[in-house]
Amino acid sequence: QKEVEQNSGPLSVPEGAIASLNCTYSDRGSQSFFWYRQYSGKSPELIMSIYSNGDKEDGRFTAQLNKASQYVSLLIRDSQPSDSATYLCAVISTGGFKTIFGAGTRLFVKA
Amino acid sequence: SQTIHQWPATLVQPVGSPLSLECTVEGTSNPNLYWYRQAAGRGLQLLFYSVGIGQISSEVPQNLSASRPQDRQFILSSKKLLLSDSGFYLCAWSGEESQPQHFGDGTRLSIL
Numbered sequence: 001q002k003e004v005e006q007n008s009g010p011l012s013v014p015e016g017a018i019a020s021l022n023c024t025y026s027d028r029g030s031q032s033f034f035w036y037r038q039y040s041g042k043s044p045e046l047i048m049s050i051y052s053n054g055d056k057e058d059g060r061f062t063a064q065l066n067k068a069s070q071y072v073s074l075l076i077r078d079s080q081p082s083d084s085a086t087y088l089c090a091v092i093s094t095g096g097f098k099t100i101f102g103a104g105t106r107l108f109v110k111a
Numbered sequence: 112s113q114t115i116h117q118w119p120a121t122l123v124q125p126v127g128s129p130l131s132l133e134c135t136v137e138g139t140s141n142p143n144l145y146w147y148r149q150a151a152g153r154g155l156q157l158l159f160y161s162v163g164i165g166q167i168s169s170e171v172p173q174n175l176s177a178s179r180p181q182d183r184q185f186i187l188s189s190k191k192l193l194l195s196d197s198g199f200y201l202c203a204w205s206g207e208e209s210q211p212q213h214f215g216d217g218t219r220l221s222i223l
Contacts, residue, residue: 016155032209043201043214044155051209088155097143097162099205099212103154 002027004091006102014110019076021105023089026070031063035074038104048074059087078094079109113138117202117215125223130175130189132218134202137183142204145187145212146177148200161185197222 003026013019021035032051036044050056050063050072062075072091076083089102117134124130136142136191145159157170159177168176174193178186185202199219 034209034211041219043217046211046213049211092213097205097210098157098160098207099153 001092002093004089004100004102006087006089006105007105008104010108011105012108012110013079015079015081017079017109019079019107019109021074021084021087021089021107022078023074023102024025024070025072025074025089025091025100027091027093027100028067028070029094030070030091031094033063033072034090034092035061035063035072036088036100036101037085038088044088044105046086047065076107078106081109083107084109113142113204113213115202115213115215117218118217120216121219121221123221123223126194127191130187130192130196130220132187132200132202132220133184134185134187134215136204139183139204139206139212141182142206144179145203145205146185146187147201147203149201151198155201159187192222193223196220199213 005024011058025082028064035048046109048073050065056063060077064073086104086106088104092099114137144161147155149155161179163165175189199217201217202215205212
């Protein structure tokens with residue numbers, strides 16, 4: 001059974017701080033990794049994709065991938081109250097198109 | 112650019128009534144299509160996926176069915192709704208292998 005694990009939270013950080021969201025996956029053959037943001041009552045929105053080991057930065061967001069440790073993370077710098085949402089980690093295995101989603105981590109950014 | 116349309120946004124149905132939710136994608140050909148359900152405060156549950164017209168794979172046995180009558184149209188149906196069918200239904204599409212999925216706005220279904 002291929003799994004993606006996330007701490008459900010809630011993770012609470014003050015405005016302006018760095019929020020660190022973590023995810024582990026069980027299938028060592030996984031090749032594609034994504035982070036989605038889901039506001040309450042809304043559908044998930046893709047915010048980051050990462051395919052190779054290392055860091056990928058996009059604005060205030062940085063995705064980090066370590067395939068040896070089967071670990072992917074999302075850093076949000078200068079967190080804003082508008083970043084308060086549930087963040088879903090998602091993984092696609094080798095040769096696949098089905099995505100395995102984690103249950104999500106709830107993030108609260110306090111003003 | 113690609114867009115995905117899903118309707119209705121909200122639906123209230125009595126137990127035992129039929130259901131039809133529709134999803135269409137624009138701006139791409141031969142997308143992979145998906146139906147998910149999300150219970151309140153829970154994760155995404157994959158219900159069906161399709162890699163082409165008439166090709167449907169079911170992930171969870173239940174009283175729901177899916178059809179893909181056209182390349183960019185995906186329909187979720189039920190002949191008789193149960194109370195447990197309540198939830199947030201999401202349609203998604205993806206392109207080539209290993210590419211991310213993109214979601215529609217969802218349908219919030221309440222069963223009375």
